[in-house]
Amino acid sequence: MAPVTSPQPAAIENRTMTINMGPQHPSTHGVLRLEVTVDGEVVTKVKPDIGYLHRCFEKYAESLGDYAKVVPYTDRIDYVSALHQEMGYVIAVEKLLELEVPERVEYMRVILAELQRIASHLLGIGTFGLDLGAFTPFLYCFIERENILRILEKVSGARLLYNYLCVGGLMRDIPTDFTSDTWEFVTSFRPKIKELNDLLTTNSIFIDRTANIGVLPAEVALNYSASGPMLRGSGVSWDLRKNDPYSIYDRFEFNVPVGQGEMGTVGDCWDRYIVRVREMEESLKIIEQALDQMPGEGDVKEAVPRRIRSKEGEVYVRTETPRGELGYYIISEKSGPYRIKARTPSFVNLSILPAISKGALVADLVAIVGSIDIVLGGVDR
Amino acid sequence: MVQTLKKSWTTFKTIFTGMGVTMRHLLQPSVTLRYPEERDELPSGARSKLFVHIDDCIGCKLCERACPVNCIAIETVQATKDVDLGKTSTGNPKRFWITTFNIDMSKCMYCDMCVPPCPTECISMVPEYEYSEYDRNNLLFQFSELSADKVTEVKEKAEKEQEEKQRKKKEAARKKKAQKADQTSKAKQKNSEG
Amino acid sequence: MALLIFATLPLLLIVGYALFAIWLERKVSAHIQDRLGPMRVGGWHGWAQTIADMLKLIQKEDIIPTNASRFLFKSAPFVLFAASYAAFSVIPFSSAYIGSSINIGVFYLLAVTSLLTLSVIMGAWASNNKWSLLGGMRTAAQMVSYEVPTIMSVLSVLVVAGSLNLMTISEMQTGNDILGFLPNWLIFQNPFLIVAFIIFFISIVAESHRVPFDLPESESELVAGFQTEYSGMRWGIFMLAEYADMLLLSLLGAVLFFGGWASPFGSYLSGPVWGFIWFMLKGLLFVFVMMWMRWTLPRYRVDQLMEICWTILIPVSFINFVLIALWEMTF
Numbered sequence: 001m002a003p004v005t006s007p008q009p010a011a012i013e014n015r016t017m018t019i020n021m022g023p024q025h026p027s028t029h030g031v032l033r034l035e036v037t038v039d040g041e042v043v044t045k046v047k048p049d050i051g052y053l054h055r056c057f058e059k060y061a062e063s064l065g066d067y068a069k070v071v072p073y074t075d076r077i078d079y080v081s082a083l084h085q086e087m088g089y090v091i092a093v094e095k096l097l098e099l100e101v102p103e104r105v106e107y108m109r110v111i112l113a114e115l116q117r118i119a120s121h122l123l124g125i126g127t128f129g130l131d132l133g134a135f136t137p138f139l140y141c142f143i144e145r146e147n148i149l150r151i152l153e154k155v156s157g158a159r160l161l162y163n164y165l166c167v168g169g170l171m172r173d174i175p176t177d178f179t180s181d182t183w184e185f186v187t188s189f190r191p192k193i194k195e196l197n198d199l200l201t202t203n204s205i206f207i208d209r210t211a212n213i214g215v216l217p218a219e220v221a222l223n224y225s226a227s228g229p230m231l232r233g234s235g236v237s238w239d240l241r242k243n244d245p246y247s248i249y250d251r252f253e254f255n256v257p258v259g260q261g262e263m264g265t266v267g268d269c270w271d272r273y274i275v276r277v278r279e280m281e282e283s284l285k286i287i288e289q290a291l292d293q294m295p296g297e298g299d300v301k302e303a304v305p306r307r308i309r310s311k312e313g314e315v316y317v318r319t320e321t322p323r324g325e326l327g328y329y330i331i332s333e334k335s336g337p338y339r340i341k342a343r344t345p346s347f348v349n350l351s352i353l354p355a356i357s358k359g360a361l362v363a364d365l366v367a368i369v370g371s372i373d374i375v376l377g378g379v380d381r
Numbered sequence: 382m383v384q385t386l387k388k389s390w391t392t393f394k395t396i397f398t399g400m401g402v403t404m405r406h407l408l409q410p411s412v413t414l415r416y417p418e419e420r421d422e423l424p425s426g427a428r429s430k431l432f433v434h435i436d437d438c439i440g441c442k443l444c445e446r447a448c449p450v451n452c453i454a455i456e457t458v459q460a461t462k463d464v465d466l467g468k469t470s471t472g473n474p475k476r477f478w479i480t481t482f483n484i485d486m487s488k489c490m491y492c493d494m495c496v497p498p499c500p501t502e503c504i505s506m507v508p509e510y511e512y513s514e515y516d517r518n519n520l521l522f523q524f525s526e527l528s529a530d531k532v533t534e535v536k537e538k539a540e541k542e543q544e545e546k547q548r549k550k551k552e553a554a555r556k557k558k559a560q561k562a563d564q565t566s567k568a569k570q571k572n573s574e575g
Numbered sequence: 576m577a578l579l580i581f582a583t584l585p586l587l588l589i590v591g592y593a594l595f596a597i598w599l600e601r602k603v604s605a606h607i608q609d610r611l612g613p614m615r616v617g618g619w620h621g622w623a624q625t626i627a628d629m630l631k632l633i634q635k636e637d638i639i640p641t642n643a644s645r646f647l648f649k650s651a652p653f654v655l656f657a658a659s660y661a662a663f664s665v666i667p668f669s670s671a672y673i674g675s676s677i678n679i680g681v682f683y684l685l686a687v688t689s690l691l692t693l694s695v696i697m698g699a700w701a702s703n704n705k706w707s708l709l710g711g712m713r714t715a716a717q718m719v720s721y722e723v724p725t726i727m728s729v730l731s732v733l734v735v736a737g738s739l740n741l742m743t744i745s746e747m748q749t750g751n752d753i754l755g756f757l758p759n760w761l762i763f764q765n766p767f768l769i770v771a772f773i774i775f776f777i778s779i780v781a782e783s784h785r786v787p788f789d790l791p792e793s794e795s796e797l798v799a800g801f802q803t804e805y806s807g808m809r810w811g812i813f814m815l816a817e818y819a820d821m822l823l824l825s826l827l828g829a830v831l832f833f834g835g836w837a838s839p840f841g842s843y844l845s846g847p848v849w850g851f852i853w854f855m856l857k858g859l860l861f862v863f864v865m866m867w868m869r870w871t872l873p874r875y876r877v878d879q880l881m882e883i884c885w886t887i888l889i890p891v892s893f894i895n896f897v898l899i900a901l902w903e904m905t906f
Binding site: 072 | 388391392394395396398399401402403406412423424426427428447449490491492493494497506
Binding site for chain 2: 603605606607608609610611614867868870871872886887
């Protein structure tokens with residue numbers, strides 16, 4: 001470094017410094033690059049630079065020319081909650097083709113989706129702790145996530161990218177011990193949430209690091225069209241499972257946890273975090289109800305069309321993924337899909353980052369990025 | 382002052398609760414599997430490698446068409462009339478020589494889309510995951526069991542038969558045409574006579 | 576020659592300890608997280624893992640960033656290690672071994688450990704890396720601030736002990752006289768010293784920058800802080816010095832509060848060799864607690880760290896100091 005000579009020591013010059021956070025940085029959750037302008041350690045400007053993981057999902061999905069073939073690609077949009085991505089797409093195509101899906105399939109989809117939601121939230125919570133320097137809760141979360149992945153692997157044959165839902169039904173029959181496995185998981189998981197609360201949620205250092213940090217007022221959240229825990233953390237009770245039920249979500253009783261500012265201001269990082277923790281409990285409730293009500297018999301491939309004949313039309317379907325509102329907009333022609341557009345929550349939620357991280361410290365910036373819980377596959381598609 | 386003391390107290394309390402949790406885990410047995418010595422049993426339907434019972438393949442190419450990444454390449458040659466390729470284990474008659482059945486596992490994305498369409502259930506995912514290779518070319522699995530000589534022989538035969546067929550067809554067509562021409566000329570004659 | 580052997584003994588001890596401590600840290604962290612940690616190298620629970628790691632680090636290429644200030648960059652790790660090593664010279668390892676029994680031992684030790692700050696800033700500045708610079712600035716603020724409560728709590732002990740010589744302080748803590756069974760350790764001699772010990776412990780955690788005060792090298796924010804650009808054996812020496820520093824401050828705590836090499840059972844199991852074993856056990860206990868904390872807690876933010884130091888620890892340590900002095904005058 002060249003020696004900095006200051007000709008007039010009396011005049012103190014205040015200069016800002018631009019630092020590059022990412023794409024190779026431990027807490028940007030993938031290949032996100034942030035151009036951060038700092039004044040000392042205070043962040044004055046943040047500019048997210050995305051696109052390192054762009055895989056042309058939309059164009060590729062259109063060029064495949066077959067609705068069934070797109071399903072494995074939807075998995076890869078947000079690889080942490082692959083089943084939710086599939087579910088949104090499959091429901092959209094079913095709506096387009098006006099297909100009726102058997103009861104058993106619907107219940108199975110809901111149970112799997114909620115299991116996946118827990119798995120995804122566990123990852124989000126764990127990595128959030130990791131960003132703040134708590135390594136151990138991260139691995140405890142992964143032990144629990146592993147139990148879910150085992151169930152899903154037994155069902156679908158894959159651990160991460162399931163490709164289990166197909167238009168009109170499921171790819172495979174439900175294994176016989178699925179119900180008992182899930183019950184076992186549900187009962188074993190409840191005490192683990194308490195343990196997580198002891199270790200991380202109520203930890204005073206954790207609260208110091210997250211309360212009153214990255215406050216997102218409800219109005220701003222709505223203006224940026226935030227969704228999911230990001231919006232609910234700001235105190236807005238908006239959950240598509242409740243407010244615009246898709247599939248069979250209207251049959252279950254569950255609460256929509258919202259941020260209440262228990263540890264600081266409404267809409268801070270802690271609120272976003274606690275919404276995720278409480279949502280896991282709600283998901284457990286849904287799973288229990290669904291397991292009770294699920295019909296024991298039935299062909300899961302009953303309604304699967306042998307060949308999908310495309311129809312002319314337009315359809316938009318939105319579903320609630322662990323990260324927020326996922327929308328699929330499909331314009332269909334006789335020959336096949338003309339346009340498939342995915343509105344991913346990660347992308348929209350990330351756009352709020354510059355607005356809420358002004359004036360934070362570099363360490364807070366890491367906490368804020370962690371609390372948004374983005375998946376870069378979802379941001380770039 | 383009181384608030385600071387209160388806060389310090391909760392800080393200590395929560396730190397000790399957390400440390401209690403980690404101490405409990407320290408004394409618990411670990412969950413690690415020591416991989417090469419201990420292995421987790423994969424569930425029977427695990428998707429880790431594609432396998433083809435080539436004896437059961439009827440060469441319908443449905444799997445090739447279903448594959449979203451085009452990692453399956455199949456070439457078939459129609460069997461000549463003098464050979465009987467037999468039947469598959471599911472009872473479907475085989476009508477094609479499978480001269481090529483290549484699966485490029487380096488392209489495969491393990492989506493399982495090729496398995497359900499197969500009418501004879503000859504293509505399937507097997508729970509075998511230890512097949513890493515240093516050379517990418519080694520991941521091109523060739524399932525066709527025909528030797529190169531056999532392939533050329535079969536191809537020639539098929540071509541010949543095809544030619545034969547073509548010729549016969551042409552001949553038949555010509556005959557037909559000639560007959561027709563004959564008839565029309567006769568009819569014309571009749572007309573002119575009348 | 577004898578002198579040379581005499582002088583290299585602590586070096587061997589430090590290196591041996593650091594290899595052991597890194598292995599221990601990995602094992603403790605692994606078992607806390609329900610993992611196993613290193614299991615293969617050397618057979619029994621991977622005991623030779625750190626030795627293998629060290630051999631690997633020695634073989635690695637010595638990378639110096641293009642625009643780095645080469646001399647400072649190269650020398651920073653050695654300054655750091657030299658400072659910790661020099662401080663060990665006044666530590667009384669047992670009744671028969673001390674490097675130099677000078678009568679300003681505590682003062683010398685505190686002065687020499689201040690050099691640690693210097694070397695960290697040297698490394699951070701010389702790397703010509705913005706993350707390193709941020710880490711270095713944090714370190715400077717943190718270590719300078721936390722020296723105040725450390726010194727205040729050490730001072731409280733000195734009021735009770737009445738000596739600056741660590742050997743003398745150790746010697747006066749032998750025997751079991753308090754209430755008939757408690758050892759004569761300083762922490763039992765004055766109730767306010769318990770508060771002093773808590774402050775001391777928090778401060779040494781901060782000074783050896785461990786979680787929850789590991790801001791200088793916080794890996795998830797600053798990548799690795801001042802160590803970002805270091806690789807190979809230079810990084811290894813940083814690591815070695817960090818663990819040596821941890822042991823040094825733990826041993827200081829053992830001498831000042833828990834009787835140094837004095838046996839907890841009076842004259843039973845005492846003597847130079849047992850003294851050494853007791854001393855190391857006490858030191859390692861602190862080290863273990865630091866590891867245990869590290870794998871439990873999240874990390875403070877830099878301004879919160881300063882707040883704790885200046886608004887809680889320093890006032891409390893001052894008040895405590897006065898109370899200890901009053902207690903000593905009355906009893």
